[in-house]
Amino acid sequence: MAEKNTLNDIAARAGVGVGTVSRVLNNHPNVSAKTRDKVLHAIAELDYRPNFSARHMRTQRSQLLGFLTDKVATTPFAGQIIQGAQETAWQQGRILMVVNTDSDPALTHAAIEVFLERDVEGILYAAMSHHVVELPPSVHKVPVALANCFSADHALSSVVPDEERGGREATEALLRQGHRRIGMINFADNPAVPAATGRQAGYRKALAAHGIAFDERLIYHSEDDDERGFVGTLTLLDQPDPPTALFCVNDRTAIGAYNALHERGLRIPDQVAVIGFDDQAIIAGALRPTLSSMALPHRAMGQWAATELFRQIDRAAAGHDPAPTHAMLHCPLVARRSH
């Protein structure tokens, strides 16, 4: 169909200069109503579309953001964090270029290089699990925001879930129901996994705040994603003074807990209450009873990170040196029927 028309074609068609067409396009003041109409008509007739690269050349603004993820495929959360970033970017007239790195440093480096060649206005790095990341130095050439992860030296802006508060509030929800023996089924104890350490720290604080002594025997750790919930629940139940409530470090673990509880003929939440973490709708809604869970703020982190990028961009445009910012986002309890 239509060939590719340029500003010149429009100008010719409308019988005006290219400068005028450009002014109409960017609706600058000082163009008479009648000229504007002529131009607008010409544009419509020729199905004209401005060329962004040419504009970029001239204005030096690419209106592009680079979005890097470590493992977009293996987690159901990827979508939310992308969406949060994308919608915020879109509102600001920016487009996201997405590259999945699979945690490969060479690929990460190559992707950043490509982003820089495209002259992105900022780079957003989203991790699919909360951990520390190290990015190649070249990334510093441009504003950066980390989502669901952080840099060891905190030199890069970042946003992460408030794991500790999440753990605390999960535990408090259980305490509010009158539970006093609350078990926790956690990941392997690893200081590099904030989800494990933070949630457990919150659990302890909640207990302490209610004057309940921490009991080591109520904690079960395992790195086996598939077995953790089932085996952990059985282990905890098979103790002298078994828990009447279970705080599962994630929803997947809660599936296993449900299975174990069913096997023992224990009713949820009457005999044993359960709270998960992650709020994966697909799991939480399907379990019976539906699972109460702490929601990870993935979408909000995506939004936060994109917003932070714009802050840095504006800041830099104003000549200021944008110091990095850090945020911890709340993981609210999504109450269902399991507690």
Added chain:
Amino acid sequence: MAEKNTLNDIAARAGVGVGTVSRVLNNHPNVSAKTRDKVLHAIAELDYRPNFSARHMRTQRSQLLGFLTDKVATTPFAGQIIQGAQETAWQQGRILMVVNTDSDPALTHAAIEVFLERDVEGILYAAMSHHVVELPPSVHKVPVALANCFSADHALSSVVPDEERGGREATEALLRQGHRRIGMINFADNPAVPAATGRQAGYRKALAAHGIAFDERLIYHSEDDDERGFVGTLTLLDQPDPPTALFCVNDRTAIGAYNALHERGLRIPDQVAVIGFDDQAIIAGALRPTLSSMALPHRAMGQWAATELFRQIDRAAAGHDPAPTHAMLHCPLVARRSH
């Protein structure tokens, strides 16, 4: 740190002409080893990076692909399909620009418009559930490929899961174990939902191939994602000649089925076998026993769609008119312990 250097800076630094630098960059023949070295040094010293927009202007190739999704956030599959497309694009030196439309026609149209302004070489539309889609006519200005969806008139290339074969093979797997009364828990019967109609058609074919009469009473339909599995299973079990195996239309439904089976004290797979659909690792691995499930080829669809885009691009470059192509991809059984 370093200012932004251009070809001219490199040329000056190396004491050669810009044409020569360009030749080195695109490693064209006919540049002497010693000149190439000088240039390479200058590039390294000045931390030079070519400007893609300028290149795009001159070569008319944006090396950009537009990626549209209807609902990236609400499904765990989004990541896989994006990844499939992204990795294929990357291999071909292309970058994906991602926009989430939330099924909003206005947004979809706007996104396509932005893609065209950026001069994308092709547009990939990925749906998060298998259904028919209608895209604005402007999309035809550029190669298009649909993933996990299709256009009513089949004028656009598309790739979808082979639902019927999936349904057939799931049923056959159950038949192979000797089951003769096989229940199916399905979505609401809706001709616009190929997952519902296709999987059930496959189920019937498998039965027919084994000389087993189709029994309407063994099918349970429901559009309630949360209740389907549980209620459906109970309903099917409460019949005169109850099924000894259950084909669940998705894994989420299988969770409900497990719960119902447990409640009735029926062991899986000894007393009742179960097969799901979707192969959501997070569910299938956590269930006890682990759930056998038909895997949706999301990643492969992403790859296929990107590859198809390149076929069309090449085709068009060669002056041919690329006719649309269509594919149905296999949903293989991932055998675990539930059947």
Added chain:
DNA sequence: AGTTAAATTGGAAACGTTTCCAATTCACGA
């Protein structure tokens, strides 16, 4: 050493915008 063909090199033009400056037109009051 001299000739010629081949290999290498430099640099102008073009890609499609925006922006700036100079030139033109307009509106209005004297």
Added chain:
DNA sequence: TCGTGAATTGGAAACGTTTCCAATTTAACT
């Protein structure tokens, strides 16, 4: 009817590449 300042307009230059052509250098022969 003019003159004046403001509003509008046209078009050249520039953004950073690639590509092409012409010019120069090199290599290979007599």
